[in-house]
Amino acid sequence: xxxxxxxxxxxxxxxxLALTKPRVMTLVxxxxxxxxxxxxxxxxxxxxxxxxxxxxxxxxxxxxxxxxWEADLDAAMKRTRRRPLPGGRMDRQAxxxxxxxxxxxxxxxxxxxxGVVAAAILAAxxxxxxxxxTVWLKRRTPQNIVIGGAAGAFPPLxxxxxxxxxxxxxPVLLFALVFLWTPPHFWALALFxxxxxxxxxxxxxxxxxxxxxxxxxxxxxxxxMAAAAxxxxxxxxxxxxYGAAAAALTAVFAALVWPVATRRSAPGDAMRPxxxxxxxxxxxxxxxxxxxxVDRWVLA
Amino acid sequence: MKGDDEELVRARQRERAxxxxxxxxxxxxxxxxxxxxxxxxxxxx
Numbered sequence: 001x002x003x004x005x006x007x008x009x010x011x012x013x014x015x016x017l018a019l020t021k022p023r024v025m026t027l028v029x030x031x032x033x034x035x036x037x038x039x040x041x042x043x044x045x046x047x048x049x050x051x052x053x054x055x056x057x058x059x060x061x062x063x064x065x066x067x068x069w070e071a072d073l074d075a076a077m078k079r080t081r082r083r084p085l086p087g088g089r090m091d092r093q094a095x096x097x098x099x100x101x102x103x104x105x106x107x108x109x110x111x112x113x114x115g116v117v118a119a120a121i122l123a124a125x126x127x128x129x130x131x132x133x134t135v136w137l138k139r140r141t142p143q144n145i146v147i148g149g150a151a152g153a154f155p156p157l158x159x160x161x162x163x164x165x166x167x168x169x170x171p172v173l174l175f176a177l178v179f180l181w182t183p184p185h186f187w188a189l190a191l192f193x194x195x196x197x198x199x200x201x202x203x204x205x206x207x208x209x210x211x212x213x214x215x216x217x218x219x220x221x222x223x224x225m226a227a228a229a230x231x232x233x234x235x236x237x238x239x240x241x242y243g244a245a246a247a248a249l250t251a252v253f254a255a256l257v258w259p260v261a262t263r264r265s266a267p268g269d270a271m272r273p274x275x276x277x278x279x280x281x282x283x284x285x286x287x288x289x290x291x292x293x294v295d296r297w298v299l300a
Numbered sequence: 301m302k303g304d305d306e307e308l309v310r311a312r313q314r315e316r317a318x319x320x321x322x323x324x325x326x327x328x329x330x331x332x333x334x335x336x337x338x339x340x341x342x343x344x345x
Contacts, residue, residue, distance in 0.1 A: 013315055047334065050330065
């Protein structure tokens with residue numbers, strides 16, 4: 001007979017909230033809302049609110065299931081060891097039940113209140129994040145965040161599908177933009193938390209292929225990302241406001257990528273260019289989707 | 301169970317019950333609003 005796990009008191013509700021990764025959820029909600037507002041069809045505010053709520057809950061469910069599966073990895077990394085599960089503040093089974101329940105609730109509510117297409121894409125995004133990224137790819141290949149990045153690219157599609165009931169070329173381009181933005185964004189982070197990933201045995205690109213290869217890959221992925229960013233304007237799906245914003249923001253992004261791609265870090269390096277690129281990459285996506293909505297509403 | 305532990309468990313249960321009550325209240329209002337919108341727009345399903 002094995003020793004029983006120590007009995008924990010019921011988890012604090014704030015720990016359930018932390019399980020949903022609220023900071024990651026912000027970007028997901030924002031891009032979902034932008035996708036909805038950029039759509040050519042109007043949605044009733046109550047149904048729009050419900051759709052965004054479902055996107056947020058679905059993202060929270062995916063985050064909770066990710067933390068349930070990766071409790072051992074999180075315990076090995078400085079950045080994540082204080083999360084509810086590795087911190088010993090919550091029972092693993094409670095996290096699993098919470099994640100599954102929240103995900104099912106979000107998909108069912110989306111299907112009943114908003115539409116079947118939006119609900120199906122939401123379900124696919126949760127399953128993709130949990131099964132394809134978390135369970136299958138993350139511990140196996142340095143391409144984990146390239147393919148897994150698709151999970152974070154679904155919200156604009158969901159928002160658009162909630163408003164229109166279908167999918168069109170523009171939200172597919174937005175999907176491509178977030179998908180291609182993820183590698184430079186994440187690898188910039190991985191460069192300055194490399195030792196953390198190495199300690200946890202996660203095969204992130206800097207750990208497996210080295211720093212030089214990671215810097216080269218960041219530069220390489222920036223090229224198709226730039227094409228996806230200006231694509232909506234170049235193909236005539238948006239107006240000049242978005243086009244100008246995309247060109248200017250992408251130029252700044254590329255200017256920040258250049259020093260990251262061309263330098264080598266020394267021992268004890270503060271990694272300032274990498275941190276600057278990581279911070280700007282978040283602002284970049286926020287500003288780009290903001291410009292998309294402004295363009296749609298001003299020029300409409 | 302020690303007195304302090306029991307106190308902690310009770311406090312957590314009370315807080316979770318309060319949060320659950322607020323969430324259920326919010327959900328009820330949301331379902332009411334969705335039903336009202338759908339009926340007003342003549343969307344039966």
